[in-house]
Amino acid sequence: MTQDIHGASASAAAAAGTGTGGWWRNAVIYQVYVRSFADGNGDGVGDLPGVRDRLPYLAGLGVDALWITPFYRSPMADFGYDVADYREVDPRFGTLDDARALIADAHAHGLRIILDLVPNHTSDAHAWFRAALAAAPGSPERARYLFRDGRGAGGAEPPNDWESVFGGPAWTRVPGGQWYLHLFDPAQPDLNWDDAAVRAEFEAVLRFWLDLGADGFRIDVAHGMVKAAGLPDVGRAGQTRMLGTAVLPYFDQDGVHEIHRSWRALLDTYAGERIGVAEAWAPTAERLARYTRPDELHQAFNFHYLTAPWDAHGMRAVIEESLRTAAAVSAPATWVLSNHDVQRHVTRYGGGAEGLRRARAAALLTLALPGSAYVYQGEELGLPEVLDLPAEVLQDPQRRRGEGEGRDGCRVPLPWSGEEPPFGFGTGGTTWLPIPPAWRDRTVAAQDADPDSTLALYRNALRVRRGHPALGDGPLRWLVGPPGTLMFVREPGGPDGAGGAGTPAGRSVGCAVNMGDRTVQIAAFGAPLLASGPVRAAGGRIELAPGTAVWWEVA
Structure with missing residues (x-):
């Protein structure tokens, strides 16, 4: 295959x-x-x-x-x-x-x-970096990374003011006096792509x-x-707050x-x-x-x-x-x-x-x-962030360096089956991060049996998306909807021009999402295909509660 x-x-x-x-x-x-x-x-x-x-x-x-x-x-x-x-x-x-x-x-x-x-970057345990530490300044081994002399008396200050994404200076000094760049953890030295x-x-x-x-x-x-x-200074502190919003050297x-x-x-x-x-x-x-x-x-x-x-x-x-x-x-x-x-x-x-x-x-x-x-594992189960992990199990280096809340809470293992942790994650009795007992209702097995589960919603949505010629890549046309609502229609005509077997040609798919705080009525001009929550449809109109989305098919 x-x-x-x-x-x-x-x-x-x-x-x-x-x-x-x-x-x-x-x-x-x-x-x-x-x-x-x-x-x-x-x-x-x-x-x-x-x-x-x-x-x-x-x-x-x-x-x-x-x-x-x-x-x-x-x-x-x-x-x-x-x-x-x-x-x-x-x-x-x-x-x-x-x-x-x-x-x-x-x-x-x-x-x-x-x-x-x-x-x-590589690990500081990579053979290249170990060779760089053992080699002299100016050597081919050090040229694979970004080693620089420091500033100030005796080179005791970092070569510039760059900050690590994980917090603190982006430079670490090595025996012999030079500094190496690590935009993330000190155990992740940056490579020199000019080499x-x-x-x-x-x-x-x-x-x-x-x-x-x-x-x-x-x-x-x-x-x-x-x-x-020349590795110029940024000229200001708080550089992590600039990521993705400002030009950085x-x-x-x-x-x-x-x-x-x-x-x-x-x-x-x-x-x-x-x-x-x-x-x-x-x-x-x-x-x-x-x-x-x-x-x-x-x-x-x-x-x-x-x-x-x-x-x-x-x-x-x-x-x-x-x-x-x-x-x-x-x-x-x-x-x-x-x-x-x-x-x-x-x-x-x-x-x-x-x-x-x-x-x-x-x-x-x-x-x-x-x-x-893209679907991140567990979102098809409706998993939330785990905000109350015990301090002794937290492992994210970003948290350890004091930058932000850390990423452990979105990395908790998936619950597969059963009534108690580890919920079928493996044959052992533990998981590297603890799974909340409250997830017993969110396991794959529990949601398999529930046609209204988040897992069922994802399966149905992916089935419709794969089979319908109007979904996937292709044009989008916005519709006028009530305040606080996004409405658009997807029409057949994507790059591959292919639809699923048994899907009538020429059918469009409408989508509406109520992001407001009150129930609205939309003109759907067709029958609902799928909804994220309860909806009422009659006379060509669909009643949409707050925080609800619906797809409908239009001839």
Whole structure:
């Protein structure tokens, strides 16, 4: 079955990569945070065999691909985003044979596999960095990283005023007096992308995993590899609050695009439409769109949408800007509500019953928008952020360094079955972060039996989306609705022009979301297809309660 996904010729893949087609334009991609998805060996930590065992669940959910977070050999200073060996699987997660088997089995289930690539930095346990520490200033070993002399008397001050994303200075001094740059944890030294050896190594790493069958890569910190010439000061403190909103000399520099163009050229030499996805923060939607120009990466995460407020006016503005800027570079828009680095959107939207109601409505909104969508594991279960984890179990380095609340609460393992923790997460009795007992009603097994569950909503929405010619990539036309309501219609005519079997040609899909605080009536001109909550329909009108979304079909 691997051949079914990668069966196209390399020349056909390259042609598809520059045209209007491409599976990624419509894809729904599910993020697997490996250590919290499923445990295959009973040690309380998720692993590759656990993911492999749950492939039937993911195929049944109706997603098209999996993005799997790093499982490479690592000391886990930042849970795998500190890579010590890019070609080896960390024993906590399995073996290289487990990775091969997972990719093959995923393809047999019709699922593509997107791996996480971490090119901005390595682990301080990487052989290159150990060699750099042992080498002299000015050596080829140190040239692979960003070592600099300090400022002030005896070089005792950092080379500039850059701050770590995790808080504190972005520089650490080593014996001998020089400093090295780490935009994240000190255990994650930044690579020097002006060095030819660095570029050659990552091309080899890409080829290694592509040859094993990977369908593409999510590029971690895709905006961060190139730093401004001379490493100039920012000139102000509080730089973490500027991320994604202001120009910084260490993020979103123009030079990153040459790297991405070279990777796109490499991807296009492989059969099967392999893709690159940018995790990029940029100060404007226009600058973000540059990462998805026709000769660069295929997708970029839309963090402007993720951070949009629950407000019809503000949400529409973000959607319109996202569609406009994506269209300017002939790329699909890419929508995401949550991931492993941000608070879960059930909680961001108010928490409790209200937050869940809004999150369900946001799911229908997201899956009705043109382009591709990402689902973070557990959002299909309506999981909230866990805000009351005991202090002794908190492990996020971002929290340890005093920057923000940390990300542990969105990384709690998934509940699969049973009445008590660990809820079928694995065969052992513990999990690396505790699962709240209150999640007994949110397990996969509990929601399987409930036709009104959030899991059922996602399955139904993904089934309709996959089968209807008006959904996925394609045009959007706004409708006039009551105050506080978003309304639009999706019409057939996307890039591939394909609809599902048995779906009448020429049918459109309408979507309405009530983001206001009072019940409204909308003119639907058709029968409801799916709703996130109870609705009343009669006489061509639908009554929509606050925090509710509905799809309807229009002839």
